[in-house]
Amino acid sequence: MYQYDIIDKEFLVDRSNEFRGQVARRLAGEITEDQFKPLRLMNGLYLQLHAYMLRIAVPYGSLNPTQVRRLAEIARDYDKGYGHFTTRQNIQFNWIKLKDAPDILDKLAEVDLHAIQTSGNCIRNTTSDPYAGATAEEIDDPRVWSEVIRQWSTLHPEFSFLPRKFKIAITASAKDRTAAKVHDIGLLLRQGRDGSHGFEVIVGGGQGRTPYVGPTIKQFLPTDRLLSYLEAVLRVYNRHGRRDNIYKARIKILVAALGAEEFARQVEEEWSKIDAARADLPAAELARIRASFAKTPFEILPARSEAFELAKANDSAFARFVRNNVRAHKQPGYAIVEISLKAQEQTPGDATAEQLEVAADLAERFGFNDLRVTHAQNLVLPHVKLDDLPTVFAALQAAGLATPNIDLISDIIACPGLDYCALANARAIPIAQDIARQFADLDRAENVGELKIKISGCINACGHHHVAHIGVLGVDKKGEEFYQLSLGGSGAEDASIGKILGPALPADKVATAVDQLVGAYLSVRTDGERFLDTYRRVGLEPFKEAVYAQAD
Amino acid sequence: MPKLIELADGQARWAEDAFVHVTDEDAIPESGDVILSLARFEAEGDALLSSNSRRVGVRIESDQEVEVLAYDLPRIAVVALAFPKYRDGRAYTSARLLRERFGYQGQVRAVGDVLQEQAGFMVRCGFDAFEAADGATPEAWTKAASRFRHVYQRAADDRVVAFEERAS
Numbered sequence: 001m002y003q004y005d006i007i008d009k010e011f012l013v014d015r016s017n018e019f020r021g022q023v024a025r026r027l028a029g030e031i032t033e034d035q036f037k038p039l040r041l042m043n044g045l046y047l048q049l050h051a052y053m054l055r056i057a058v059p060y061g062s063l064n065p066t067q068v069r070r071l072a073e074i075a076r077d078y079d080k081g082y083g084h085f086t087t088r089q090n091i092q093f094n095w096i097k098l099k100d101a102p103d104i105l106d107k108l109a110e111v112d113l114h115a116i117q118t119s120g121n122c123i124r125n126t127t128s129d130p131y132a133g134a135t136a137e138e139i140d141d142p143r144v145w146s147e148v149i150r151q152w153s154t155l156h157p158e159f160s161f162l163p164r165k166f167k168i169a170i171t172a173s174a175k176d177r178t179a180a181k182v183h184d185i186g187l188l189l190r191q192g193r194d195g196s197h198g199f200e201v202i203v204g205g206g207q208g209r210t211p212y213v214g215p216t217i218k219q220f221l222p223t224d225r226l227l228s229y230l231e232a233v234l235r236v237y238n239r240h241g242r243r244d245n246i247y248k249a250r251i252k253i254l255v256a257a258l259g260a261e262e263f264a265r266q267v268e269e270e271w272s273k274i275d276a277a278r279a280d281l282p283a284a285e286l287a288r289i290r291a292s293f294a295k296t297p298f299e300i301l302p303a304r305s306e307a308f309e310l311a312k313a314n315d316s317a318f319a320r321f322v323r324n325n326v327r328a329h330k331q332p333g334y335a336i337v338e339i340s341l342k343a344q345e346q347t348p349g350d351a352t353a354e355q356l357e358v359a360a361d362l363a364e365r366f367g368f369n370d371l372r373v374t375h376a377q378n379l380v381l382p383h384v385k386l387d388d389l390p391t392v393f394a395a396l397q398a399a400g401l402a403t404p405n406i407d408l409i410s411d412i413i414a415c416p417g418l419d420y421c422a423l424a425n426a427r428a429i430p431i432a433q434d435i436a437r438q439f440a441d442l443d444r445a446e447n448v449g450e451l452k453i454k455i456s457g458c459i460n461a462c463g464h465h466h467v468a469h470i471g472v473l474g475v476d477k478k479g480e481e482f483y484q485l486s487l488g489g490s491g492a493e494d495a496s497i498g499k500i501l502g503p504a505l506p507a508d509k510v511a512t513a514v515d516q517l518v519g520a521y522l523s524v525r526t527d528g529e530r531f532l533d534t535y536r537r538v539g540l541e542p543f544k545e546a547v548y549a550q551a552d
Numbered sequence: 553m554p555k556l557i558e559l560a561d562g563q564a565r566w567a568e569d570a571f572v573h574v575t576d577e578d579a580i581p582e583s584g585d586v587i588l589s590l591a592r593f594e595a596e597g598d599a600l601l602s603s604n605s606r607r608v609g610v611r612i613e614s615d616q617e618v619e620v621l622a623y624d625l626p627r628i629a630v631v632a633l634a635f636p637k638y639r640d641g642r643a644y645t646s647a648r649l650l651r652e653r654f655g656y657q658g659q660v661r662a663v664g665d666v667l668q669e670q671a672g673f674m675v676r677c678g679f680d681a682f683e684a685a686d687g688a689t690p691e692a693w694t695k696a697a698s699r700f701r702h703v704y705q706r707a708a709d710d711r712v713v714a715f716e717e718r719a720s
Binding site (some may be wrong): 007011015017022038121152154156157159274282287 | 638645648652666670672673674700702
């Protein structure tokens with residue numbers, strides 16, 4: 001894992017001290033809430049429905065046990081005993097007192113964590129593949145480039161006051177676990193014919209009220225030119241992005257207005273004028289970063305583990321967990337383990353302090369001190385020996401963390417919705433829980449297979465409903481909460497925006513409607529066809545029929 | 553005369569402002585240094601400059617591009633970059649281009665909604681004079697601008713960046 005050096009550590013201390021001064025000025029009444037707001041937002045501190053919410057960055061989703069334990073401590077000492085993982089590899093605490101915020105930032109800084117650029121119109125926390133460094137699918141470790149971007153973007157003097165927030169995701173696998181194509185910039189690492197590496201650069205994807213799958217503006221950007229090219233993209237956006245209307249200020253609007261080709265041309269023109277020798281990262285620093293990610297001391301193990309095979313044969317619950325939550329590792333004798341934060345009645349993405357501590361212990365004892373956060377609001381132990389899997393499973397089970405539902409219908413992404421969020425029109429958490437309850441039968445859920453449900457409590461789409469196989473959007477109709485369903489979205493490598501199914505439904509009809517959609521799917525699917533593929537083959541009509549036919 | 557904060561060798565201090573901002577409606581004063589709008593500069597700048605009796609500055613709004621000044625920059629004493637709101641970050645790009653692309657040596661002045669919280673960003677992008685809107689003192693400005701012992705990325709200033717510190 002990447003280790004912060006004295007420079008990184010002093011940077012976080014300086015940042016924390018700056019914020020402590022700002023909070024003191026606010027608490028002493030020297031600055032107004034209006035003046036304070038932008039300052040706190042630049043430190044991830046929001047004022048939500050009931051309390052302050054602090055959003056902490058998890059750069060490229062990677063945490064060590066010390067950091068996880070510190071998060072547990074903060075959950076216990078300053079919150080109500082839990083934290084909430086988001087779709088962009090952040091953790092949020094929902095019940096923070098303003099006076100405590102500087103102390104929390106200090107405690108985070110002690111373990112190399114912070115809330116820098118988790119809010120505001122700046123380059124947000126860069127997200128990446130939670131399987132980085134563990135999956136055989138990747139052509140290189142995307143964390144190297146994520147760390148390059150972390151450093152470059154941190155308090156970037158030119159790009160800290162952009163027209164709007166700016167989100168970058170980066171992946172190096174054909175299978176995209178970052179939703180790269182619905183980011184302001186998605187970077188997909190590719191291997192050229194000559195073996196060299198380059199990025200396919202996607203710019204102007206996004207969700208919210210104008211959802212777009214981003215177009216590719218550069219097919220193959222040599223990796224060592226990454227920073228100068230990002231500078232060119234951000235500069236074109238900073239100068240020409242709209243600032244007159246908050247809803248039209250994201251880069252996707254600029255790209256759509258100019259057309260991808262013209263936008264790409266402007267970027268190329270700017271790029272050609274940038275002094276590459278100054279803008280691109282020196283090879284020595286790149287090598288230093290790369291070396292720090294190459295150090296997982298894997299043992300040489302046989303590909304097959306007898307203990308693992310025996311446990312699978314003897315314990316059907318373990319076998320089910322392995323089927324759904326365990327993925328192949330690049331290193332023989334190891335596996336990637338996903339920890340679902342979507343147990344029944346759990347708020348999607350929530351983890352209690354105790355659960356965080358269990359995860360930290362497991363990462364320490366069995367996982368090379370490595371824990372990841374996923375875009376789907378789950379956790380990952382990226383490197384577990386097959387021999388250790390039965391023990392890890394038992395520990396997860398004891399902590400309520402062994403729900404075997406990764407990518408299944410109850411592995412639902414949901415925003416905090418009206419229960420927490422000042423922007424929401426409708427609740428999201430109870431809807432997620434209703435649907436999970438409806439599909440509590442694991443045999444049935446496995447039979448349905450991969451089905452991604454995502455729920456947003458408002459049009460801002462934090463729950464990513466646009467890119468869900470089944471999307472659920474909360475809307476307010478004269479003070480009542482209704483839910484609009486959409487079908488056929490995907491945030492993965494086959495990204496697409498979902499289509500609205502029909503009129504919005506009341507809250508108590510949503511789970512039933514999902515059940516009807518699943519029924520329609522099961523009746524027409526062919527062997528091995530995912531819900532999404534069936535929808536793409538047969539279209540909206542049979543599904544519409546299933547939900548609305550008996551309605552009147 | 554408005555109070556101006558100037559920066560030299562990493563230290564901010566009060567400076568007497570010799571320049572007068574002339575709006576498009578005002579008559580240009582008989583004498584003395586002036587800062588004009590871009591439109592006014594394009595119309596009347598040549599005459600003023602050739603009289604050679606005073607210095608001329610240009611005010612660039614956030615939606616105007618500094619490239620239009622490229623030819624005239626050696627003759628311009630001040631480029632004032634406007635922040636209509638502190639959140640409008642276009643002037644940061646303008647300042648970097650002036651310093652890094654055009655090698656501009658004159659004063660780059662921040663005007664408008666200029667707050668001490670922006671000091672660090674502004675200084676790094678090449679601003680060296682500030683009409684602070686929040687009553688910030690030079691002491692506050694110096695402190696805000698030098699709060700961070702380290703910086704991660706190259707910009708228009710000459711600070712040693714993190715990867716250079718590591719390599720040394």
